Amino acid sequence: MATVQFGKETSARGEFVRQKNRFTDRITADGSSGWKAEPGRYRLVVCLACPWAHRALIVRGLLGLDDAISLAVVDPVRDERGWRFTLDEGDRDPVLGIEYLSEAYHRADPEFDGRFTVPAIVEVESGRVVTNDYPRITLDLSTQWREFHAPGAPDLYPxxxxxxxxxxxxxxxxxxxxxxxxxxxxxxxxxxxxxxxxxxxxxxxxxxxxxxxxxxxxxxxxxxxxxxxxxxxxxxxxxxxxxxxxxxxxxxxxxxxxxxxxxxxxxxxxxxxxxxxxxxxxxxxHDAINPTRIVPKGPVTDWTEPHGRG
Missing domain, CATH: 1.20.1050.10 (Glutathione S-transferase Yfyf (Class Pi); Chain A, domain 2)
Incomplete structure:
Protein backbone atom coordinates (compact mmCIF):
# COMPACT_ATOMS: atom_id res chain seq x y z
CA MET A 1 0.00 0.00 0.00
CA ALA A 2 1.36 3.42 -1.00
CA THR A 3 1.26 6.51 1.19
CA VAL A 4 2.01 10.19 0.64
CA GLN A 5 5.21 11.52 2.22
CA PHE A 6 6.53 15.07 1.62
CA GLY A 7 3.81 15.47 -1.01
CA LYS A 8 5.26 12.44 -2.86
CA GLU A 9 4.00 8.89 -3.03
CA THR A 10 5.98 6.28 -1.12
CA SER A 11 5.64 2.49 -0.84
CA ALA A 12 4.74 0.67 2.34
CA ARG A 13 8.49 0.38 3.00
CA GLY A 14 8.95 4.12 2.62
CA GLU A 15 10.45 3.98 -0.86
CA PHE A 16 9.86 6.97 -3.13
CA VAL A 17 7.54 6.10 -6.02
CA ARG A 18 7.84 8.26 -9.11
CA GLN A 19 4.58 9.20 -10.83
CA LYS A 20 4.12 7.51 -14.21
CA ASN A 21 4.04 9.75 -17.25
CA ARG A 22 0.40 10.28 -18.19
CA PHE A 23 0.87 11.59 -21.74
CA THR A 24 3.02 9.29 -23.84
CA ASP A 25 2.01 10.07 -27.42
CA ARG A 26 5.01 10.34 -29.71
CA ILE A 27 5.76 13.00 -32.30
CA THR A 28 7.08 11.16 -35.33
CA ALA A 29 8.69 12.05 -38.63
CA ASP A 30 5.93 10.49 -40.72
CA GLY A 31 3.05 11.43 -38.44
CA SER A 32 1.94 7.80 -38.07
CA SER A 33 1.55 8.40 -34.34
CA GLY A 34 -1.06 11.07 -35.00
CA TRP A 35 1.46 13.80 -34.28
CA LYS A 36 3.80 14.81 -37.10
CA ALA A 37 7.12 16.57 -36.53
CA GLU A 38 6.52 20.02 -38.02
CA PRO A 39 8.35 23.28 -37.32
CA GLY A 40 6.28 25.79 -35.38
CA ARG A 41 3.59 23.31 -34.36
CA TYR A 42 4.85 22.52 -30.85
CA ARG A 43 6.14 24.31 -27.77
CA LEU A 44 8.53 22.76 -25.25
CA VAL A 45 7.79 23.78 -21.67
CA VAL A 46 10.67 23.47 -19.20
CA CYS A 47 11.74 24.53 -15.75
CA LEU A 48 15.45 25.37 -15.59
CA ALA A 49 15.59 23.76 -12.14
CA CYS A 50 14.29 20.37 -13.28
CA PRO A 51 16.90 17.80 -14.39
CA TRP A 52 14.38 15.93 -16.56
CA ALA A 53 13.44 19.13 -18.41
CA HIS A 54 17.09 20.17 -18.58
CA ARG A 55 17.80 17.12 -20.76
CA ALA A 56 15.30 18.27 -23.35
CA LEU A 57 16.65 21.82 -23.27
CA ILE A 58 20.21 20.62 -23.93
CA VAL A 59 19.21 18.21 -26.71
CA ARG A 60 17.00 20.80 -28.43
CA GLY A 61 19.94 23.23 -28.49
CA LEU A 62 22.62 20.75 -29.56
CA LEU A 63 20.48 19.57 -32.47
CA GLY A 64 19.69 23.10 -33.62
CA LEU A 65 15.94 22.74 -33.12
CA ASP A 66 15.50 26.16 -31.52
CA ASP A 67 13.58 27.55 -34.50
CA ALA A 68 11.58 24.37 -35.06
CA ILE A 69 10.30 23.95 -31.48
CA SER A 70 9.65 27.09 -29.44
CA LEU A 71 10.55 27.26 -25.76
CA ALA A 72 8.61 28.27 -22.65
CA VAL A 73 10.29 28.57 -19.23
CA VAL A 74 8.23 28.41 -16.05
CA ASP A 75 8.95 29.98 -12.68
CA PRO A 76 11.16 27.68 -10.55
CA VAL A 77 8.78 28.05 -7.60
CA ARG A 78 5.43 26.30 -7.97
CA ASP A 79 2.27 27.12 -6.06
CA GLU A 80 -0.71 24.88 -5.26
CA ARG A 81 -1.75 24.95 -8.94
CA GLY A 82 1.64 23.86 -10.21
CA TRP A 83 4.08 25.41 -12.66
CA ARG A 84 3.47 29.12 -13.35
CA PHE A 85 4.37 31.37 -16.28
CA THR A 86 5.23 34.28 -13.99
CA LEU A 87 8.51 34.95 -15.81
CA ASP A 88 6.50 36.23 -18.78
CA GLU A 89 4.77 39.59 -19.16
CA GLY A 90 1.32 39.52 -17.62
CA ASP A 91 2.10 36.16 -16.00
CA ARG A 92 1.01 34.37 -19.16
CA ASP A 93 2.89 32.37 -21.73
CA PRO A 94 2.96 34.64 -24.80
CA VAL A 95 2.37 31.80 -27.26
CA LEU A 96 -0.04 29.50 -25.41
CA GLY A 97 -1.82 32.31 -23.58
CA ILE A 98 -2.04 30.35 -20.32
CA GLU A 99 -1.04 31.20 -16.76
CA TYR A 100 -0.39 27.63 -15.57
CA LEU A 101 0.93 24.54 -17.30
CA SER A 102 -1.99 22.69 -15.70
CA GLU A 103 -4.29 24.39 -18.23
CA ALA A 104 -2.56 22.52 -21.07
CA TYR A 105 -2.81 19.27 -19.13
CA HIS A 106 -6.53 19.72 -18.60
CA ARG A 107 -7.10 20.55 -22.24
CA ALA A 108 -5.65 17.13 -23.02
CA ASP A 109 -7.46 15.39 -20.17
CA PRO A 110 -10.04 17.35 -18.14
CA GLU A 111 -10.05 14.56 -15.53
CA PHE A 112 -6.28 14.54 -14.94
CA ASP A 113 -5.58 14.78 -11.20
CA GLY A 114 -1.86 13.96 -11.00
CA ARG A 115 1.14 16.26 -10.69
CA PHE A 116 1.78 18.57 -13.63
CA THR A 117 5.33 17.79 -14.70
CA VAL A 118 7.98 19.20 -16.99
CA PRO A 119 9.20 18.77 -19.62
CA ALA A 120 5.99 18.85 -21.56
CA ILE A 121 5.47 19.36 -25.28
CA VAL A 122 2.29 21.26 -26.07
CA GLU A 123 0.63 21.60 -29.47
CA VAL A 124 0.32 25.35 -30.00
CA GLU A 125 -2.95 25.36 -31.96
CA SER A 126 -4.96 23.17 -29.59
CA GLY A 127 -3.08 24.18 -26.44
CA ARG A 128 -3.02 20.58 -25.22
CA VAL A 129 -0.16 18.51 -23.87
CA VAL A 130 1.03 15.92 -26.37
CA THR A 131 3.69 14.29 -24.21
CA ASN A 132 5.34 14.56 -20.82
CA ASP A 133 7.27 11.33 -21.40
CA TYR A 134 10.71 12.76 -20.61
CA PRO A 135 12.78 9.62 -21.45
CA ARG A 136 11.18 9.41 -24.90
CA ILE A 137 11.14 13.14 -25.69
CA THR A 138 14.90 13.47 -26.09
CA LEU A 139 15.25 10.24 -28.07
CA ASP A 140 12.56 11.39 -30.48
CA LEU A 141 14.20 14.79 -30.87
CA SER A 142 17.28 12.88 -32.03
CA THR A 143 15.54 10.36 -34.28
CA GLN A 144 12.19 11.78 -35.44
CA TRP A 145 13.21 15.41 -36.00
CA ARG A 146 16.29 14.71 -38.15
CA GLU A 147 14.91 16.62 -41.12
CA PHE A 148 15.10 19.81 -39.06
CA HIS A 149 18.47 19.29 -37.35
CA ALA A 150 21.09 21.95 -37.97
CA PRO A 151 23.90 21.04 -40.38
CA GLY A 152 26.62 19.25 -38.45
CA ALA A 153 24.39 18.51 -35.46
CA PRO A 154 25.71 15.61 -33.35
CA ASP A 155 24.10 12.20 -33.51
CA LEU A 156 23.24 11.75 -29.84
CA TYR A 157 21.58 8.35 -30.31
CA PRO A 158 23.54 6.67 -33.13
CA HIS A 286 10.22 21.10 -0.76
CA ASP A 287 9.06 22.78 2.43
CA ALA A 288 8.54 19.46 4.25
CA ILE A 289 12.28 18.85 3.92
CA ASN A 290 13.29 22.51 4.35
CA PRO A 291 10.46 24.15 6.34
CA THR A 292 12.32 27.45 6.78
CA ARG A 293 12.60 27.79 2.99
CA ILE A 294 16.03 29.36 3.46
CA VAL A 295 18.02 29.04 0.23
CA PRO A 296 21.76 28.53 0.82
CA LYS A 297 24.23 30.98 -0.68
CA GLY A 298 26.78 28.29 -1.54
CA PRO A 299 28.48 26.29 -2.70
CA VAL A 300 31.08 28.42 -4.48
CA THR A 301 32.32 26.20 -7.30
CA ASP A 302 34.46 27.03 -10.32
CA TRP A 303 32.98 25.10 -13.22
CA THR A 304 35.36 26.81 -15.64
CA GLU A 305 38.64 25.45 -14.27
CA PRO A 306 40.52 23.20 -16.72
CA HIS A 307 39.25 19.63 -16.77
CA GLY A 308 42.18 17.91 -18.50
CA ARG A 309 39.99 15.44 -20.40
CA GLY A 310 40.55 16.68 -23.97
Missing part, protein backbone atom coordinates in the same frame (compact mmCIF):
# COMPACT_ATOMS: atom_id res chain seq x y z
CA UNK A 159 22.06 3.41 -34.29
CA UNK A 160 25.24 1.37 -33.86
CA UNK A 161 25.53 2.45 -30.20
CA UNK A 162 21.88 2.31 -29.15
CA UNK A 163 22.04 -1.06 -27.43
CA UNK A 164 25.01 0.04 -25.33
CA UNK A 165 23.47 3.45 -24.59
CA UNK A 166 20.26 1.78 -23.43
CA UNK A 167 22.24 -0.60 -21.24
CA UNK A 168 24.19 2.25 -19.63
CA UNK A 169 21.31 4.63 -19.02
CA UNK A 170 19.07 2.12 -17.24
CA UNK A 171 21.16 1.90 -14.03
CA UNK A 172 21.95 5.61 -14.29
CA UNK A 173 18.23 6.33 -14.16
CA UNK A 174 17.48 3.84 -11.40
CA UNK A 175 20.40 4.61 -9.11
CA UNK A 176 21.48 8.17 -9.96
CA UNK A 177 18.85 10.27 -11.77
CA UNK A 178 15.99 8.83 -9.74
CA UNK A 179 18.30 7.60 -6.99
CA UNK A 180 18.86 11.06 -5.53
CA UNK A 181 15.09 11.47 -5.25
CA UNK A 182 14.82 8.04 -3.63
CA UNK A 183 17.24 9.35 -1.01
CA UNK A 184 15.61 12.73 -0.55
CA UNK A 185 12.00 11.55 -0.38
CA UNK A 186 12.56 8.25 1.44
CA UNK A 187 9.95 7.66 4.11
CA UNK A 188 12.05 5.29 6.20
CA UNK A 189 15.66 4.90 7.28
CA UNK A 190 15.88 1.54 5.53
CA UNK A 191 14.62 2.93 2.21
CA UNK A 192 16.99 5.90 2.46
CA UNK A 193 20.06 3.78 3.18
CA UNK A 194 19.28 1.37 0.34
CA UNK A 195 18.95 4.28 -2.10
CA UNK A 196 22.09 5.95 -0.73
CA UNK A 197 24.17 2.80 -1.09
CA UNK A 198 22.90 2.18 -4.63
CA UNK A 199 23.58 5.80 -5.62
CA UNK A 200 27.20 5.83 -4.55
CA UNK A 201 27.88 2.31 -5.81
CA UNK A 202 26.70 3.47 -9.24
CA UNK A 203 28.74 6.67 -9.07
CA UNK A 204 31.80 4.58 -8.24
CA UNK A 205 31.11 2.32 -11.24
CA UNK A 206 30.68 5.33 -13.51
CA UNK A 207 33.88 6.86 -12.20
CA UNK A 208 35.78 3.68 -13.02
CA UNK A 209 34.21 3.60 -16.50
CA UNK A 210 35.15 7.23 -17.21
CA UNK A 211 38.67 7.05 -15.84
CA UNK A 212 40.05 5.92 -19.20
CA UNK A 213 37.46 7.23 -21.66
CA UNK A 214 36.09 10.71 -22.23
CA UNK A 215 32.42 9.79 -22.70
CA UNK A 216 30.15 7.07 -21.38
CA UNK A 217 29.62 5.24 -24.69
CA UNK A 218 32.09 5.13 -27.52
CA UNK A 219 34.29 8.10 -28.24
CA UNK A 220 31.50 10.61 -28.77
CA UNK A 221 28.94 12.60 -26.82
CA UNK A 222 25.63 10.73 -26.58
CA UNK A 223 22.27 10.77 -24.85
CA UNK A 224 23.86 8.87 -21.95
CA UNK A 225 26.18 11.76 -21.10
CA UNK A 226 23.35 14.29 -21.14
CA UNK A 227 21.27 12.16 -18.76
CA UNK A 228 24.12 11.85 -16.27
CA UNK A 229 25.17 15.50 -16.55
CA UNK A 230 21.86 16.99 -15.43
CA UNK A 231 22.11 15.12 -12.12
CA UNK A 232 25.81 15.77 -11.60
CA UNK A 233 25.47 19.51 -12.18
CA UNK A 234 22.89 19.70 -9.36
CA UNK A 235 24.73 17.38 -7.00
CA UNK A 236 26.65 19.73 -4.75
CA UNK A 237 24.11 22.55 -4.97
CA UNK A 238 21.11 20.51 -3.81
CA UNK A 239 21.42 16.73 -3.67
CA UNK A 240 24.42 16.51 -1.34
CA UNK A 241 22.76 18.44 1.48
CA UNK A 242 19.06 18.81 0.71
CA UNK A 243 18.60 15.15 -0.30
CA UNK A 244 21.19 13.75 2.17
CA UNK A 245 23.41 12.33 -0.59
CA UNK A 246 26.44 13.21 1.46
CA UNK A 247 29.09 10.48 1.24
CA UNK A 248 31.00 12.76 -1.11
CA UNK A 249 30.49 15.99 -2.95
CA UNK A 250 30.94 15.89 -6.71
CA UNK A 251 34.04 18.06 -6.26
CA UNK A 252 35.47 15.27 -4.06
CA UNK A 253 35.13 12.64 -6.80
CA UNK A 254 38.00 13.58 -9.16
CA UNK A 255 37.00 11.65 -12.29
CA UNK A 256 33.32 12.61 -12.20
CA UNK A 257 34.15 16.21 -11.31
CA UNK A 258 36.50 16.53 -14.29
CA UNK A 259 33.95 14.80 -16.55
CA UNK A 260 31.15 17.12 -15.40
CA UNK A 261 33.34 20.20 -16.02
CA UNK A 262 34.22 18.86 -19.47
CA UNK A 263 30.53 18.70 -20.35
CA UNK A 264 29.73 22.03 -18.67
CA UNK A 265 32.38 23.70 -20.82
CA UNK A 266 31.05 22.07 -24.00
CA UNK A 267 28.91 24.53 -26.02
CA UNK A 268 25.24 23.81 -25.34
CA UNK A 269 25.68 22.72 -21.73
CA UNK A 270 26.94 25.40 -19.34
CA UNK A 271 24.77 28.16 -20.75
CA UNK A 272 21.66 26.12 -19.96
CA UNK A 273 22.52 25.81 -16.23
CA UNK A 274 20.83 28.27 -13.83
CA UNK A 275 21.95 27.63 -10.25
CA UNK A 276 19.63 30.32 -8.92
CA UNK A 277 16.58 28.54 -10.36
CA UNK A 278 17.92 25.17 -9.23
CA UNK A 279 18.45 26.17 -5.60
CA UNK A 280 15.27 28.23 -5.28
CA UNK A 281 13.16 25.40 -6.62
CA UNK A 282 14.50 22.64 -4.41
CA UNK A 283 14.98 24.54 -1.18
CA UNK A 284 11.81 26.61 -1.44
CA UNK A 285 9.39 24.10 -2.97
Missing amino acids: EHLRAEIDEVIEPIFRNVNNGVYRCGFAGSQEAYEEAYDALFAELDRLSARLEHQRYLVGDQLTEADIRLFTTLVRFDAVYHGHFKCNRNKLTEMPVLWAYARDLFQTPGFGETVDFDHIKRHYYYT
Whole structure:
Protein backbone atom coordinates (compact mmCIF):
# COMPACT_ATOMS: atom_id res chain seq x y z
CA MET A 1 0.00 0.00 0.00
CA ALA A 2 1.36 3.42 -1.00
CA THR A 3 1.26 6.51 1.19
CA VAL A 4 2.01 10.19 0.64
CA GLN A 5 5.21 11.52 2.22
CA PHE A 6 6.53 15.07 1.62
CA GLY A 7 3.81 15.47 -1.01
CA LYS A 8 5.26 12.44 -2.86
CA GLU A 9 4.00 8.89 -3.03
CA THR A 10 5.98 6.28 -1.12
CA SER A 11 5.64 2.49 -0.84
CA ALA A 12 4.74 0.67 2.34
CA ARG A 13 8.49 0.38 3.00
CA GLY A 14 8.95 4.12 2.62
CA GLU A 15 10.45 3.98 -0.86
CA PHE A 16 9.86 6.97 -3.13
CA VAL A 17 7.54 6.10 -6.02
CA ARG A 18 7.84 8.26 -9.11
CA GLN A 19 4.58 9.20 -10.83
CA LYS A 20 4.12 7.51 -14.21
CA ASN A 21 4.04 9.75 -17.25
CA ARG A 22 0.40 10.28 -18.19
CA PHE A 23 0.87 11.59 -21.74
CA THR A 24 3.02 9.29 -23.84
CA ASP A 25 2.01 10.07 -27.42
CA ARG A 26 5.01 10.34 -29.71
CA ILE A 27 5.76 13.00 -32.30
CA THR A 28 7.08 11.16 -35.33
CA ALA A 29 8.69 12.05 -38.63
CA ASP A 30 5.93 10.49 -40.72
CA GLY A 31 3.05 11.43 -38.44
CA SER A 32 1.94 7.80 -38.07
CA SER A 33 1.55 8.40 -34.34
CA GLY A 34 -1.06 11.07 -35.00
CA TRP A 35 1.46 13.80 -34.28
CA LYS A 36 3.80 14.81 -37.10
CA ALA A 37 7.12 16.57 -36.53
CA GLU A 38 6.52 20.02 -38.02
CA PRO A 39 8.35 23.28 -37.32
CA GLY A 40 6.28 25.79 -35.38
CA ARG A 41 3.59 23.31 -34.36
CA TYR A 42 4.85 22.52 -30.85
CA ARG A 43 6.14 24.31 -27.77
CA LEU A 44 8.53 22.76 -25.25
CA VAL A 45 7.79 23.78 -21.67
CA VAL A 46 10.67 23.47 -19.20
CA CYS A 47 11.74 24.53 -15.75
CA LEU A 48 15.45 25.37 -15.59
CA ALA A 49 15.59 23.76 -12.14
CA CYS A 50 14.29 20.37 -13.28
CA PRO A 51 16.90 17.80 -14.39
CA TRP A 52 14.38 15.93 -16.56
CA ALA A 53 13.44 19.13 -18.41
CA HIS A 54 17.09 20.17 -18.58
CA ARG A 55 17.80 17.12 -20.76
CA ALA A 56 15.30 18.27 -23.35
CA LEU A 57 16.65 21.82 -23.27
CA ILE A 58 20.21 20.62 -23.93
CA VAL A 59 19.21 18.21 -26.71
CA ARG A 60 17.00 20.80 -28.43
CA GLY A 61 19.94 23.23 -28.49
CA LEU A 62 22.62 20.75 -29.56
CA LEU A 63 20.48 19.57 -32.47
CA GLY A 64 19.69 23.10 -33.62
CA LEU A 65 15.94 22.74 -33.12
CA ASP A 66 15.50 26.16 -31.52
CA ASP A 67 13.58 27.55 -34.50
CA ALA A 68 11.58 24.37 -35.06
CA ILE A 69 10.30 23.95 -31.48
CA SER A 70 9.65 27.09 -29.44
CA LEU A 71 10.55 27.26 -25.76
CA ALA A 72 8.61 28.27 -22.65
CA VAL A 73 10.29 28.57 -19.23
CA VAL A 74 8.23 28.41 -16.05
CA ASP A 75 8.95 29.98 -12.68
CA PRO A 76 11.16 27.68 -10.55
CA VAL A 77 8.78 28.05 -7.60
CA ARG A 78 5.43 26.30 -7.97
CA ASP A 79 2.27 27.12 -6.06
CA GLU A 80 -0.71 24.88 -5.26
CA ARG A 81 -1.75 24.95 -8.94
CA GLY A 82 1.64 23.86 -10.21
CA TRP A 83 4.08 25.41 -12.66
CA ARG A 84 3.47 29.12 -13.35
CA PHE A 85 4.37 31.37 -16.28
CA THR A 86 5.23 34.28 -13.99
CA LEU A 87 8.51 34.95 -15.81
CA ASP A 88 6.50 36.23 -18.78
CA GLU A 89 4.77 39.59 -19.16
CA GLY A 90 1.32 39.52 -17.62
CA ASP A 91 2.10 36.16 -16.00
CA ARG A 92 1.01 34.37 -19.16
CA ASP A 93 2.89 32.37 -21.73
CA PRO A 94 2.96 34.64 -24.80
CA VAL A 95 2.37 31.80 -27.26
CA LEU A 96 -0.04 29.50 -25.41
CA GLY A 97 -1.82 32.31 -23.58
CA ILE A 98 -2.04 30.35 -20.32
CA GLU A 99 -1.04 31.20 -16.76
CA TYR A 100 -0.39 27.63 -15.57
CA LEU A 101 0.93 24.54 -17.30
CA SER A 102 -1.99 22.69 -15.70
CA GLU A 103 -4.29 24.39 -18.23
CA ALA A 104 -2.56 22.52 -21.07
CA TYR A 105 -2.81 19.27 -19.13
CA HIS A 106 -6.53 19.72 -18.60
CA ARG A 107 -7.10 20.55 -22.24
CA ALA A 108 -5.65 17.13 -23.02
CA ASP A 109 -7.46 15.39 -20.17
CA PRO A 110 -10.04 17.35 -18.14
CA GLU A 111 -10.05 14.56 -15.53
CA PHE A 112 -6.28 14.54 -14.94
CA ASP A 113 -5.58 14.78 -11.20
CA GLY A 114 -1.86 13.96 -11.00
CA ARG A 115 1.14 16.26 -10.69
CA PHE A 116 1.78 18.57 -13.63
CA THR A 117 5.33 17.79 -14.70
CA VAL A 118 7.98 19.20 -16.99
CA PRO A 119 9.20 18.77 -19.62
CA ALA A 120 5.99 18.85 -21.56
CA ILE A 121 5.47 19.36 -25.28
CA VAL A 122 2.29 21.26 -26.07
CA GLU A 123 0.63 21.60 -29.47
CA VAL A 124 0.32 25.35 -30.00
CA GLU A 125 -2.95 25.36 -31.96
CA SER A 126 -4.96 23.17 -29.59
CA GLY A 127 -3.08 24.18 -26.44
CA ARG A 128 -3.02 20.58 -25.22
CA VAL A 129 -0.16 18.51 -23.87
CA VAL A 130 1.03 15.92 -26.37
CA THR A 131 3.69 14.29 -24.21
CA ASN A 132 5.34 14.56 -20.82
CA ASP A 133 7.27 11.33 -21.40
CA TYR A 134 10.71 12.76 -20.61
CA PRO A 135 12.78 9.62 -21.45
CA ARG A 136 11.18 9.41 -24.90
CA ILE A 137 11.14 13.14 -25.69
CA THR A 138 14.90 13.47 -26.09
CA LEU A 139 15.25 10.24 -28.07
CA ASP A 140 12.56 11.39 -30.48
CA LEU A 141 14.20 14.79 -30.87
CA SER A 142 17.28 12.88 -32.03
CA THR A 143 15.54 10.36 -34.28
CA GLN A 144 12.19 11.78 -35.44
CA TRP A 145 13.21 15.41 -36.00
CA ARG A 146 16.29 14.71 -38.15
CA GLU A 147 14.91 16.62 -41.12
CA PHE A 148 15.10 19.81 -39.06
CA HIS A 149 18.47 19.29 -37.35
CA ALA A 150 21.09 21.95 -37.97
CA PRO A 151 23.90 21.04 -40.38
CA GLY A 152 26.62 19.25 -38.45
CA ALA A 153 24.39 18.51 -35.46
CA PRO A 154 25.71 15.61 -33.35
CA ASP A 155 24.10 12.20 -33.51
CA LEU A 156 23.24 11.75 -29.84
CA TYR A 157 21.58 8.35 -30.31
CA PRO A 158 23.54 6.67 -33.13
CA GLU A 159 22.06 3.41 -34.29
CA HIS A 160 25.24 1.37 -33.86
CA LEU A 161 25.53 2.45 -30.20
CA ARG A 162 21.88 2.31 -29.15
CA ALA A 163 22.04 -1.06 -27.43
CA GLU A 164 25.01 0.04 -25.33
CA ILE A 165 23.47 3.45 -24.59
CA ASP A 166 20.26 1.78 -23.43
CA GLU A 167 22.24 -0.60 -21.24
CA VAL A 168 24.19 2.25 -19.63
CA ILE A 169 21.31 4.63 -19.02
CA GLU A 170 19.07 2.12 -17.24
CA PRO A 171 21.16 1.90 -14.03
CA ILE A 172 21.95 5.61 -14.29
CA PHE A 173 18.23 6.33 -14.16
CA ARG A 174 17.48 3.84 -11.40
CA ASN A 175 20.40 4.61 -9.11
CA VAL A 176 21.48 8.17 -9.96
CA ASN A 177 18.85 10.27 -11.77
CA ASN A 178 15.99 8.83 -9.74
CA GLY A 179 18.30 7.60 -6.99
CA VAL A 180 18.86 11.06 -5.53
CA TYR A 181 15.09 11.47 -5.25
CA ARG A 182 14.82 8.04 -3.63
CA CYS A 183 17.24 9.35 -1.01
CA GLY A 184 15.61 12.73 -0.55
CA PHE A 185 12.00 11.55 -0.38
CA ALA A 186 12.56 8.25 1.44
CA GLY A 187 9.95 7.66 4.11
CA SER A 188 12.05 5.29 6.20
CA GLN A 189 15.66 4.90 7.28
CA GLU A 190 15.88 1.54 5.53
CA ALA A 191 14.62 2.93 2.21
CA TYR A 192 16.99 5.90 2.46
CA GLU A 193 20.06 3.78 3.18
CA GLU A 194 19.28 1.37 0.34
CA ALA A 195 18.95 4.28 -2.10
CA TYR A 196 22.09 5.95 -0.73
CA ASP A 197 24.17 2.80 -1.09
CA ALA A 198 22.90 2.18 -4.63
CA LEU A 199 23.58 5.80 -5.62
CA PHE A 200 27.20 5.83 -4.55
CA ALA A 201 27.88 2.31 -5.81
CA GLU A 202 26.70 3.47 -9.24
CA LEU A 203 28.74 6.67 -9.07
CA ASP A 204 31.80 4.58 -8.24
CA ARG A 205 31.11 2.32 -11.24
CA LEU A 206 30.68 5.33 -13.51
CA SER A 207 33.88 6.86 -12.20
CA ALA A 208 35.78 3.68 -13.02
CA ARG A 209 34.21 3.60 -16.50
CA LEU A 210 35.15 7.23 -17.21
CA GLU A 211 38.67 7.05 -15.84
CA HIS A 212 40.05 5.92 -19.20
CA GLN A 213 37.46 7.23 -21.66
CA ARG A 214 36.09 10.71 -22.23
CA TYR A 215 32.42 9.79 -22.70
CA LEU A 216 30.15 7.07 -21.38
CA VAL A 217 29.62 5.24 -24.69
CA GLY A 218 32.09 5.13 -27.52
CA ASP A 219 34.29 8.10 -28.24
CA GLN A 220 31.50 10.61 -28.77
CA LEU A 221 28.94 12.60 -26.82
CA THR A 222 25.63 10.73 -26.58
CA GLU A 223 22.27 10.77 -24.85
CA ALA A 224 23.86 8.87 -21.95
CA ASP A 225 26.18 11.76 -21.10
CA ILE A 226 23.35 14.29 -21.14
CA ARG A 227 21.27 12.16 -18.76
CA LEU A 228 24.12 11.85 -16.27
CA PHE A 229 25.17 15.50 -16.55
CA THR A 230 21.86 16.99 -15.43
CA THR A 231 22.11 15.12 -12.12
CA LEU A 232 25.81 15.77 -11.60
CA VAL A 233 25.47 19.51 -12.18
CA ARG A 234 22.89 19.70 -9.36
CA PHE A 235 24.73 17.38 -7.00
CA ASP A 236 26.65 19.73 -4.75
CA ALA A 237 24.11 22.55 -4.97
CA VAL A 238 21.11 20.51 -3.81
CA TYR A 239 21.42 16.73 -3.67
CA HIS A 240 24.42 16.51 -1.34
CA GLY A 241 22.76 18.44 1.48
CA HIS A 242 19.06 18.81 0.71
CA PHE A 243 18.60 15.15 -0.30
CA LYS A 244 21.19 13.75 2.17
CA CYS A 245 23.41 12.33 -0.59
CA ASN A 246 26.44 13.21 1.46
CA ARG A 247 29.09 10.48 1.24
CA ASN A 248 31.00 12.76 -1.11
CA LYS A 249 30.49 15.99 -2.95
CA LEU A 250 30.94 15.89 -6.71
CA THR A 251 34.04 18.06 -6.26
CA GLU A 252 35.47 15.27 -4.06
CA MET A 253 35.13 12.64 -6.80
CA PRO A 254 38.00 13.58 -9.16
CA VAL A 255 37.00 11.65 -12.29
CA LEU A 256 33.32 12.61 -12.20
CA TRP A 257 34.15 16.21 -11.31
CA ALA A 258 36.50 16.53 -14.29
CA TYR A 259 33.95 14.80 -16.55
CA ALA A 260 31.15 17.12 -15.40
CA ARG A 261 33.34 20.20 -16.02
CA ASP A 262 34.22 18.86 -19.47
CA LEU A 263 30.53 18.70 -20.35
CA PHE A 264 29.73 22.03 -18.67
CA GLN A 265 32.38 23.70 -20.82
CA THR A 266 31.05 22.07 -24.00
CA PRO A 267 28.91 24.53 -26.02
CA GLY A 268 25.24 23.81 -25.34
CA PHE A 269 25.68 22.72 -21.73
CA GLY A 270 26.94 25.40 -19.34
CA GLU A 271 24.77 28.16 -20.75
CA THR A 272 21.66 26.12 -19.96
CA VAL A 273 22.52 25.81 -16.23
CA ASP A 274 20.83 28.27 -13.83
CA PHE A 275 21.95 27.63 -10.25
CA ASP A 276 19.63 30.32 -8.92
CA HIS A 277 16.58 28.54 -10.36
CA ILE A 278 17.92 25.17 -9.23
CA LYS A 279 18.45 26.17 -5.60
CA ARG A 280 15.27 28.23 -5.28
CA HIS A 281 13.16 25.40 -6.62
CA TYR A 282 14.50 22.64 -4.41
CA TYR A 283 14.98 24.54 -1.18
CA TYR A 284 11.81 26.61 -1.44
CA THR A 285 9.39 24.10 -2.97
CA HIS A 286 10.22 21.10 -0.76
CA ASP A 287 9.06 22.78 2.43
CA ALA A 288 8.54 19.46 4.25
CA ILE A 289 12.28 18.85 3.92
CA ASN A 290 13.29 22.51 4.35
CA PRO A 291 10.46 24.15 6.34
CA THR A 292 12.32 27.45 6.78
CA ARG A 293 12.60 27.79 2.99
CA ILE A 294 16.03 29.36 3.46
CA VAL A 295 18.02 29.04 0.23
CA PRO A 296 21.76 28.53 0.82
CA LYS A 297 24.23 30.98 -0.68
CA GLY A 298 26.78 28.29 -1.54
CA PRO A 299 28.48 26.29 -2.70
CA VAL A 300 31.08 28.42 -4.48
CA THR A 301 32.32 26.20 -7.30
CA ASP A 302 34.46 27.03 -10.32
CA TRP A 303 32.98 25.10 -13.22
CA THR A 304 35.36 26.81 -15.64
CA GLU A 305 38.64 25.45 -14.27
CA PRO A 306 40.52 23.20 -16.72
CA HIS A 307 39.25 19.63 -16.77
CA GLY A 308 42.18 17.91 -18.50
CA ARG A 309 39.99 15.44 -20.40
CA GLY A 310 40.55 16.68 -23.97
